[in-house]
Amino acid sequence: PGSEMASDECDSPMDPESDEELEREAEGFKEQGNAFYIKKNYAEAFHFYTRAIDMCPKNASYYGNRAATLMMLSRYREALEDSQQAVRLDDTFVKGHLREGKCHLTLGNSMAASRCFQKVLELEPDHSPAQQELKNAESILEYERMAEIGFEKRDFRMVVYCMDRALESASACHRFKVLKAECLALLGRYAEAQSVASDILRMDSTNGDALYVRGLCLYYEDCIDKAVQFFIQALRMAPDHEKARLACRNAKALKAKKEEGNRAFKEGNFEEAYSLYTDALTIDPNNIKTNAKLYCNRATVGSKLKKLEQAIEDCSKAIRLDNSYIKAFLRRAQCYMDTEMYEEAVRDYEKVYQTEKTKEHKHLLKVAQLELKKSKRKDYYKVLGVEKNASEDEIKKAYHKRALMHHPDRHSGASAEVQKEEEKKFKEVGEAFTVLSDPKKKSRYDSGHDLEDDGDFDANNIFKAFFGGPGGFSFEASGPGNYFFQFG
Template identity: 50%
Template sequence: KLAEVKREQGNDLYSQQKYDEAVRCYTEAIELDGCNVAYVNNRSACYMMLGNYRAALDDCRLALQKDPRNAKSLLREVKCHVALGDLGSAKRSLQLIRELDAQGFAQARLHKTEIARLLKTVEILEHFLGEADKAYEAQDYEKVIYCMDRVLQHAVSCTRCEVLKAESLALLKKLTGAREIADNIMRAEPTNADAVYVRGLCFYYEDNIEKAIQHFQQVLRLAPDHPKASVAYKRARLLKSKKDEGNEAFNGGKYEEAFNIYTSALEVDPRNNLANSKLYFNRATVCSKLNKLNQTVEDCTTAISLNEDYVKAYMRRAKTYMDLEMYEEAVRDYECIFRKDQTRENKRLLDQAKLALKKSKCKDYYKVLGIPKDATVDDIKKAYRKRALLHHPDRHSNASEDMKREQEKKFKELGEAYNILSDPKKRMRYDEGRDLDEMEGCSSGPNPHVFRTFFFETPGFSFSTNANSFQHNSGFVGFPGGFNFQFR
């Protein structure tokens, strides 16, 4: 008859692995002869090969309605339950088969080996599911993923297990894998609240808080009592609110208030690395405004530890290192910045830091004279005159040997500084960091004529021989024997 013809056609197509076409043939056979359990079982087998275990399970149930003691249908039902992760139903179906065997049904006895294998499989899956639950409670998400991978080898269509794996991946910030699983589930089940929740988590840990809030709201519309989404929604809103408040305070120049708000925001969710990285950077920016430079560095360092690609945090830390005159650290940061983003400006900043480092290894002659870097020639002369009088060894002739050596050293440094900074060409080379090691003054003593020029060849400069004068007898150039010098 025609139903048998359709069954034969379906069998041929099944053997050729053309399962979709085979399903159509078996469906036609069932429509022609709805009482034949074999047709339904065959279509169920096709659905299983297509990975459509829910449709396969529906056919198993249809077959069992017609023949409740059909061991083959029961066995296939067990496999569907296992594939879908419904271990309780799988065990009940296995129990029915064992009861049939005990009652002497030959068909059940034929499948003893497979029944034993399936019982063992269910036992193993129950073990891994139990371990996964304990690991989740302990926040050991790597172990949860391991357990889910073991379960999904058999429960290949268990959405619950896929979602748990995806959630664990998201909590470990492995967002690409988490999103891929969630998207696959949503293609098949667009209203799967758990999958929408995982997508929301992905946006949340990407610091796309607006999108995350939208997803958590969608979950709560689909499942108003979803506990995880409820907690995540409140946390995301609080984090956004705190960050917005901090930004508003900062933009309004209320830096202490902004500092406190950002600090409070950092307590909302220690697990959100990207969001917290930005909060630490924001707080570092506030600290720079408050001149808390060491904490600026500390907060930038924490921001970078949470997001190693955070160029703005590197930039802020590098600038702060420059302000702190920690030039080696600044060079390291600017080198890292330039590797990540090779712009002209970043190259300029790197070269500037390298120059500062190079100059720092030579004496800072501006600091020696106590003058700013834009000091005029007159400023340089005045500063030298004042400090030379202060540190000339004759002024400290009665001091201890250690003090004499210290003052002598400072006096020589003053001569070096004046020698370089009073000469426009040398000063320009010094400021540009060119040939520092070769420049007179970086490695040698002062010009012996500097002091003589200032104090013996300067018109109007006077000497005194009163009781408060100092007798020169040290042999330093500039104080010929017999002269007394009045320090003022």
């Protein structure tokens, strides 16, 4: 940068010899600064250029050199001030205008950057670096325009793409970084958003936008108390920050309503808890993680209120919002078990066990698999019309009733189709009784084991054995459609 001496003017002290001495000394400091700059020791270069400026504060090239050094140190705001001072001292200083433009561009001010590059081209129409930088400035303006449209359409991926392209030239623009971070947060990419916001806060701890984004990430990760602290801090730094104000209000409202719902649930006020969780779900549709928990909480209440279909739907909504939410899969699987939708329950428990291979999850999966297997067999309890905990006496009474109801002799006057159906039912009743009246077979059946193949059940033999009597039996008509059973 040392070849940029554009003016030898210095302050004019009373003594001309003294003036020359200061000039020589300043030039010496500049040369030392140049030597350190070439060696990439920018801190020392900065020190000597500053000494040169102190000696001769009206020399444009000294400010130009120090601006170049500050740019290498990524201190673009200070570099901008030096380059602006340089062109104030010498409006024909091409490198000064070019550096001012680059600082504006790096800081994201494309309009100001364009003016600087156009000034360079006025002074040197064939200046190719300025021509290229002008194109970069125009590209950034276009990316800003596209990002604005993308944000309005909630196309946050487009905004992130545009900001990434813009930041290739405007690497120190906090505005672009914050917009990118906000959109990353809205896309659920919280770690990336936090990282970008934290980088800004390291350089500028009072940046209200970055504080807001940090709060937004915490808010969307369901760390609501911490989020509120960041929103309050953002409002302290930028009292007119509308987004921070709205997010703070939503966060407080969401926390309060969720806690009210939890309290009502613990106190057994399930209808009230259901209503409170429903209210909480209307506060902020964008808060995916908290809303997933609210849906799951409402599903828990729904299952208590025997609203099992609604509970299953709420769990499904929670899972759609957060596919890694194990608690929602477990709750839905239990609801499926309660509604005897065993295939669906097995699918959910499999997902849970693949994610968290615990003994408890393995046990739940095995129970569901067993119930599924059992559901595919004939339900002998349903065939006899008794509960699964029916006593031996209840099973006998049920058989007595069903066997008489479906006995083929009772339906001898019916159509062939009806006779066939009743004969099938009669056989099933005998089969059910054979299994459920035998303690060993019943135990194996209840535990889901396959029963030994005893060949075809002879329903008539079972019937005879149950009713006994040496003289056989018959159904006699006592009038149209009325029959009574008669022992011989």
